[in-house]
Amino acid sequence: MSPVRNTSRWECLSISEPAVAQSALAACAQTAAWQAALAAEPPVANADEALQRLIEGNQRYVANKAIRPNQTESRRVEVAKGQYPFASILGCADSRVPSEIIFDRGLGDLFIIRTAGQVLDDAVMGSIEFGAKVLGIPLILVLGHERCGAVDATIGALQKHAEVEGSIGALVEGIKPAVEKAKEQPGDLLDNAVRANVELGVVNLKKSPVLAKLLRENKLKIVGGHYDLDTGAVDFMVF
Numbered sequence: 650m651s652p653v654r655n656t657s658r659w660e661c662l663s664i665s666e667p668a669v670a671q672s673a674l675a676a677c678a679q680t681a682a683w684q685a686a687l688a689a690e691p692p693v694a695n696a697d698e699a700l701q702r703l704i705e706g707n708q709r710y711v712a713n714k715a716i717r718p719n720q721t722e723s724r725r726v727e728v729a730k731g732q733y734p735f736a737s738i739l740g741c742a743d744s745r746v747p748s749e750i751i752f753d754r755g756l757g758d759l760f761i762i763r764t765a766g767q768v769l770d771d772a773v774m775g776s777i778e779f780g781a782k783v784l785g786i787p788l789i790l791v792l793g794h795e796r797c798g799a800v801d802a803t804i805g806a807l808q809k810h811a812e813v814e815g816s817i818g819a820l821v822e823g824i825k826p827a828v829e830k831a832k833e834q835p836g837d838l839l840d841n842a843v844r845a846n847v848e849l850g851v852v853n854l855k856k857s858p859v860l861a862k863l864l865r866e867n868k869l870k871i872v873g874g875h876y877d878l879d880t881g882a883v884d885f886m887v888f
C-alpha cells in the first residue's frame with residue numbers, strides 16, 4: 650500500500666491553543682480518517698468509484714484539507730513499474746486549474762490532457778482513447794471552468810469577426826460551436842458557452858468508435874465538470 654504524507658498529523662499534534670483545540674481535533678480526526686482510507690486504497694472497480702475519488706479529493710481541496718496523497722518517493726518507485734490511473738481528465742490549459750491539485754491526488758492517479766478551452770483534436774482524442782482502451786481507465790471527465798479565457802477570446806473573435814494569428818484559429822474553431830449554442834440561451838453568454846463547451850466535449854468524445862464500444866460494454870463513463878475559480882469547487886454534470 651502507498652504511504653501518505655503525514656505532515657498534517659504532525660501539524661495536528663502541534664496545536665497548543667486551548668481555544669482552537671476542540672474544533673482542530675475534529676478537523677484532525679477527519680484528516681486522519683481520510684489518510685487512513687487513502688493508505689488502504691484499492692484499485693477502483695468501476696467508473697462510479699473513480700468519480701467518488703474525484704468528488705472526495707475536490708471536497709478536501711475546497712475545505713483546505715488537502716492531504717496530497719501518492720506524492721512520496723515510495724509512490725514514485727511504485728508507479729515507475731507501471732501506471733493504473735483511475736480517471737482521464739480533458740481540461741483547460743489555464744494555469745489556475747491544475748488537476749492533481751484541485752482533486753488532491755498524486756503520481757499515477759490521473760491521466761490528464763490539457764488544451765486551451767479543452768479543445769479536442771485528433772491527438773487529444775487519440776490520447777483519451779489510449780487511456781481508456783490500453784490503460785483501462787473507467788472514467789473520463791471533461792472539465793471546463795469559470796471565466797475561461799479561451800472561450801471568452803472566442804466570443805470576442807466571433808463578435809468582431811477578427812482574424813486570429815497562427816494556430817490560435819484552431820482553438821477558435823474548436824470552441825465556436827459552443828458559443829453558437831450559448832447564443833440561443835438566456836443569461837450570461839460566457840458562462841453558458843463554458844458549460845456548452847463541456848457538454849459538446851462529452852458529446853464529441855462519445856462519437857469515438859473506440860470509446861462508444863467501451864460505453865456500450867459498461868466499461869467506461871464520460872462526465873462533465875465545471876470548476877469554480879473562486880471557491881475551488883467542481884460541479885459534476887452528466888449528459
Ligand SMILES: [Zn+2]
Pocket residue numbers: 741742743765766767794796797798799800
Ligand atoms: Zn480555460
